[in-house]
Amino acid sequence: MRNFMIKSVAVGAAVALALTGCSNDRDGGSGDSASGDAKGFAKDALIGVALPSKTSENWVLAGDLFTNGLKDAGFQSDVQYAGASTTVADQQAQITAMVTKGAKVIVIGATDAAQLSTQVSAAHQAGAKVIAYDRLITNTADVDYYIAFDNFKVGQLQGQALLDGMKAKKPTGPWTVELFSGSPDDNNAGVFFNGAMDVLKPLIDKGDVVVGSGQKDVKQTAIQGWKAEGAQSRMDSLLNSTYNGNKTLDGVLSPNDTLARAIITSVKGAGKPIPVVTGQDSEVESVKSIMAGEQYSTINKDTRKLVAETINMVKTLQTGAEPQVNDTKSYNNGTKVVPAFLLPPVIVTKANAAESYANDPKLAPLTK
Amino acid sequence: MSRIKELQKNLFGGTTSNARQFGMIFTLVAIVLFFQFKTGGLTLQPGNLIALTQQYAYISVLSIGMLMVIVAGHIDLSVGSIAAFTGIVVAKAITEHNVPWPLGIVLGLVVGALIGAWQGFWVAYVGIPAFIVTLAGMLLFRGGNQYIGNADTVPVPKGFREIGAGYLPEVGPDTGYNNLTLLLGLLACVAVVWRELRARQVRTQMEGAEPAPLWIAVFRMVVMIAVIVFVTLRFAGGRVGTSFPISGIILAVLVIAYSFYTRNTAGGRHIYAVGGNSRAAELSGVKLRRVNFFVMMNMSVLAALAGMIFVARSAASGPQDGLSWELDAIAAVFIGGAAVSGGLGTVGGSIVGGLVMAVLNNGLQLTGTGSDMVQIIKGLFLLGAVALDVYNKKQGRFSLIGSLTRSFRPGHDAAAPESTDANLEKQPAARS
């Protein structure tokens, strides 16, 4: 019986070997992609785009633009959003799947920029180029490029807009303000905040600008996950704790439009006059709010431009050339300085809205 | 009885087979083949198999513990939060307090054990339902994660990453394959043969029980060895520097150890006894509290381990770690054939259940299906898998209970056993 078994086992092993054949990633085949740095790749190669979950219109728009733009450029595209509840794990799996499918360039709008290094390395080793889109991927040497709007500049513009807005209402200080910042796991949140503080800090130190609640630290002001309800409840409690007397609130530094609207909702709910509130992203509702005189400003970071520049970068990589960058010093991700291409942001208030959105089919009608 | 049926009964169980598990293995094969075809061969590529193993290892570690919790008649909703909490504690300790990473792993397991003791205390000694205790734990430890981590993402060093993203080293002569993975495959083959021989030996010691026919044993062995050889060559033949992942090895060790524990020891039996009928177990001398305490504590330790594996794979601990892991683990356990009311289920089944979900997920992603559709399909699949089982039970075809307890006497089932007149009144009554 034992003999029979051993024989059968041998047969089984042989069958399995035959099934597997010699298809082995170790011999030939894969070498060219791993060392094909300067060679470029096929014109119809697969380009992967991994974006965070569909929680803001901008990401949805970006996804659509990528799908169409890459197709027009002749590439195959695989555009994926992370799931709503299992964001990081989902994105990891999606990037891995793109690598398996042989994507030549993977554009990543990171959900958590610090938790993708394993996947990015795998992509790099498989010969794919990795472009960090909008959010810089940290703790890995395998990010090839970073493309984004100049976020420090965004912060500075927000800080300046806040001052301008308050001065317009009340020419002399001191002005009382509250500060909000974005999600702490988003690398950009700190950059925005630091940019804004670059403008505001000297005035706070002088006493011209007063933070009513005293909460000036980025950790105190952070809103986890960029969630509107988080901003609203923080504003509610600030109003209750600090502004329940006669103290007036002149301005609120808000890092984006979603939070700005939540802050305004909170203030309106408390029956207080609406302060100067900044924003970012040019979301439809916020543009309406600006035109209605509620929110003071937003930032126009034209997603169209950013996606177009990213696709240009992919096209350049396809030919094997080195894509254009304009900052090779500032963006250190903890392991290396990532070459970056930065686009300039534009501040938008009621005054220049019509002009800024003239080319935007969705926003232009709102400004008339 | 037809040969097919005989095969079905004997192929995948040692002594008793499990219809749902059997069905799930076929579903798994079908899904793999479907996506292998649909993706033009990507599914079974070495790189994809390796990635799949890494992605799924931590969920499977959880589902081992969850299986035991569910068998004992409880549920644990807090595993994701515990994983996240442990992850941030370990990451902070290593990165900010210069704890050497191996010590960090020990620290993580200790943290898991402490949390487990806390939850086990409330469940076993105070008698609060595990649903409530772990719902509280879910909030408690999620908050703990944010409190300690300030919602920051904290990176972990290279050495630590090995447990989630590491591979076996390349040693020995250049065979075109990863030699250590080949060795593992060989060990697995030997183990399969040894187990088969041993099972037959045990069976022959049982007076009155015939072992399965030889051709079935051989067939089963040939199939299993063919699968192992195939999988081994796939894993060993990945890109140079990759192999069967370390996290996969951790999982395999745990699966073997816990399968053995739940099947072959008194402690394991007690868990099933408590879940099947806690009062009967108590009156048979089972220490109810101790069993409940153990399963809850064990779950938290495994959750801590899963959390560390994920952090290692992600190279950092982040505030979103562990979100809805409990749901994945619970789904795997139920797809794998466990009963909601406890007392039924196997570690192997849960692993297969998890694997089915993982392959489904992976295959859908490879075909470029968006995460919205992936969730919808997975949800329907979970419902369908369990509904099919319930339907089968109602139709009196093969029920889970029936198949678990079905006799191991090929050829005798068609004839009505002497006692069937008795169960006729009982069984339909139980169903109606």
Place this chain on the structure above:
Amino acid sequence: MSTAPPLLEMRSITKTFPGVKALADVKLTVRDGEIHAICGENGAGKSTLMKVLSGVYPYGSYEGSIVYRGAETKFSDIRASEHAGIVIIHQELALVPGMSITENIFLGNEPRRFGRIDWKAANHKALELMAMVGLKEDPDTLIKDIGVGKQQLVEIAKAFAKDVQLLILDEPTAALNENDSQHLLDLLRGFKKRGITSIMISHKLNEIEAIADSITILRDGKTIETIDVKADGADEDRIVRGMVGRDLGSRFPEHDSNIGDVFFEVRGWTVRHPISAERLVCKNSSFTVRRGEIVGFAGLMGAGRTELAMSLFGRSYGVYESGQILKDGKEIQLKSVADAIANGLAYVSEDRKAVGLNLLDDIKTSVVAAKLSKITRNGVLDEAAEYREAEAYRKSLRIKTPTVDEGVTKLSGGNQQKVVLAKWMFTDPDLLILDEPTRGIDVGAKYEIYGIIQELASEGRGVVVISSELPELIGLCDRIYTVFEGTITGEISRRDANPETLMKQMTSTKKLATS
């Protein structure tokens, strides 16, 4: 009367489950206004037949025809049969414990007025129905607060709320004590006078004799015979022969007691109720057991027999107050079930499904469950040893099953009880406490279980038997203690035991002279 057409005629009913014929060509004829008993061993097909009748198994799922009031019925479900006035009361009562009597009586059948439930009318009607069944309770009382006997009455009242014409009772007295049983039987007689026909499934031959007009005996899914009691008389032997297919001879096997010394003694055992601490469920109870002796505990339901047994068995019930347990002259402490097992005690519970067995287990797993250490080698369960042990019990106790891999749910009540006995014999106990060891078991299996009990005693073990059936205690035990309200009220030797004296002591606290 013989010329009148029967109320119900079930003709050639055949019901097949996958693989097995549950009923084969069964016929049942029930005359209008009679009490018709159906007897048969467990598994003979009685319940299946009643489920066919009441539409639980709908028309089309069986062969044969049912003629009710002269017309063939085609019930699609239980509601249809209820509509026709056929109401079945199952062994497991279908009441909601957290609802009141009124709510239960009208559950699914609520009197409505303008779309909402008219509770006033409901309560009024409930009182009427309760009076009919002789239930004196506040209709707002919750079901969980009344005893099982009264719950049974609520079930019947519920049937009347549905305007019943043919009442089917499945083992109605199985869980009732003597008084409640008697009341129920009287009630059935009363219904008969009012023209309501009843079908009663029962094991209790004395009850059947007392009440039935006709008796139909089923065995192995076939009709054996129908006895017209008025014409033929109810001959117990004939019924038993029909049920088991052979003569039983005596109801108890031959047994020569070989009684040794006292080895187990309980002194002044006092236990408090687990929830209401002021109540004592065991009051200063003392008793002894000798080696090789079968000791009976007689008492009415709720007298505290089970509570006494369970509190001794590792304090599984109530809160220990005082008292000593001595084994072989030395005091032992049994603080947990594990202690009790280690000290050679075994307790076979009265409710084998709820607390005796894990119904998910197979036979072999159940047999070894109480002493896994016996089949553990180096921390690992020896499956071969487990199988061998179970197989040995299968043979010695004649458990009817193809293999010990079979699930315990597939066994009949008697065989399940044998598995439970095997489970405790496996622990090799010195003292076995058997709580209602033959409840819900048919005559043939009872005989076998008595044999096992006697065999255990012959091996020199002490056996304590708790039972509500006095003939059983008198037939089986060497000595009987009577229990009333948590106290042992008397001790009677086999010679002196008769139902009257036992009953007297079971219903009063006054201690009679001990023998």
